[in-house]
Amino acid sequence: MPVTKTKTLIVGMDGYEYTLGDKQSQQRADVWTMASHFGISADNETIMYIDVVREMFSRYSFSHVQDYETFGDDTPRTFRKWIRAYRNRFAAELPVWWQIRG
Secondary structure, eight states, X not given: OOOOOOOEEEEEEETTEEEEEOSSOEEEEOXXXXXXHHTOXXXXXXXXXXXXXXXXXXXXTOOXXXXXXXXSSOOOBXXXXXXXXXXXXXXGGSOHHXXXXX
């Protein structure tokens, strides 16, 4: 059975700046700058950030997310687990239709 190598996206927030990257390099920018880089537009900052992370997963073949602020530890999790936890963390800032998406 072939060994699957995991590629972890490390995410975090510092004030109004978001940090995205892996162990080799990390970029810090506001979510609007990151979203415009990927051609993403949304009225809601939280949705925009989720879309940026989703786009990074698809473009750069990440398999896991490491997000200390969301999970309280540095254990890498799947994108599916991250998006559910992140939506729950910011549920009050999301439109109702996003809250009930599950």
